[in-house]
Amino acid sequence: MKISSVGSDIALTAVAPAIWGSTYLVTTEFLPPGYPLTAAMLRALPAGLILLLIVRQLPFGIWWRRSFILGALNFSFFWAMLFISAYRLPGGVAATVGAIQPLIVVLIARSLIGTPVKPLAIIAALIGMAGVGLLVLTPSAALDPIGVIAGLAGAVSMAFGTVLTRRWAPPVSSLTVTAWQLTAGGLLLLPVALLLEPTLPVPTLANALGMAWLGLIGAAFTSVLWFRGIARIGPAIVAPLGFLSPLVATLLGWSVLGQSLTPLQIIGVVMVLTSVWLGQRAQMAPRTAAPVTAMPASGR
Template sequence: MSTRQLAIAFVTLGTLWGSSFVAIDLGLPYFPPLEFAGLRFLIAGVVILAYAWLTTPRWRPRGRREWTLAGVAGAFLIGGHHSFLYLGQQYLSGAVAAIVVSLGPVLTALFAVAILDAHLSALDGLGFAFGLFGVLLVAQPGIAEESSLPLAERIAALDPGALLAGDMTGIVLVFFAAASFALGGVLTRTIETTLPMRTVQAWAMLIGAALLMLTGGLRGESLAAIRWTPTAGISLLYLGLVSGAGAFLIYFTLLDRLGPAQVNLIGYLEPAAATVLSWLVLGQLIDTLTALGFAAIIAGFVCIQRRSLVNLFVRQSSPTSD
């Protein structure tokens, strides 16, 4: 692939994953949330498993270590992450949820310190502070929803203590979604195998789908409660086939060509795509304070991932980078 084709694939993937937040918004009125998520990844997992069977020499895990990897990925990256995300999006718009989820790389660095004994510098600490401040700006505790205060006064009126007293259900749930994904990403680093990434992802989706549907059943959710309408069917198929299986096929290509450090930058294209699509499809807009929160989270990411970003830009500026 040429540099232009890689750039197009990168933007396409970010747009597809950003659009998933909007598709979830569209589908949630018709589905119990966890059964909705479970069905999505059942569809995507079957497609990716078929792809792994056709394109890799190893289409299923073997041995305890490989099944542990698939299980951890399924439990945290798929099951835990999407259970909290789908529950949280009952209270938040997809655009706001995407911004909170973008805190994931910052939380990943924090878990790496705790689990992998990574070094924490002063600039890393500043990055964490930026990330948490960004979430505070998105949550806007202590500020009435209908408040028309000027921007500076809205920031001054933020009350961190109100995070516990107010109705922050959606923000807290989506924060846990980001934390689950970050924790899963760190835990999977500790399990080294030769299992192809496509196979790992396929089984993670299927295990995650089973866990989501089981948890939904324990919550009293039922597939019988689904209201099948054209919107419900389109949102499910879109999430399962387009922003699920289709997007992951693009992801595998980019992962092979660019590596995980560069591909992870897609996480910061997703909220922008989700915001634009939420406006176009649902008429939803984020306010200025929420946009500033996203900027603060990006600043936190830059502080923590500064070395990887410098190496990335140096490599891209090299005459042999293509």
């Protein structure tokens, strides 16, 4: 793959985590509090059904099972944990906990798809985690144990989903992959939300706009870009881009909510951007291994 093509793929994929950075702002400012599972379900299922109507293709064979596994890892469980973390922790703390995901992806990719663990990639991930910490942690930041555990669990879940999406390499377009996974993830969340949470109140206009943004833009559109990036350039290159999410979250808090931006946070901005750049440099060295191909249906 040409360097210029890789650069374009990286830039396009980076749009997804940049948009995801708005999740904390939208969740706290536009959604009713106390409905993490319902919010996750409403983010996934309507968007997935809309995409299914567009692609008009259902999973086939082993892809029924794999779509539900990937839907659970990338959406059901991950978003449930994300919303629990976002509701119970300040947005910055939640983002910091989730920042461990790129490091987990590097380690899982080594085990599942044979991607070599490069020292520079580990260093880049650690710099990114430290940068996110400077960006979002403040002396007043509360560390709710349940919120922290939820954030860690969500990071591990999406890390596995990211790597398995590459390993299984669905033989369909990124749009179709997104439709399958979003729908499966939403269906898995539906009974859980109905059983464990009270009935959602009649939504206000702000609630409806918030869910529309999180579902259509923050779920459907961004997931197509994310899965496309995983398929074309691999999870090890894609994962460090996730650091852009807390960076955007911090900048939105500063520009929209009037939150202060301290000198330490500015250093954190520089560290996060440096981490993303180093992460790409580490993974874009010439490869000699054969490209990953789809596994046969009987492979798992």
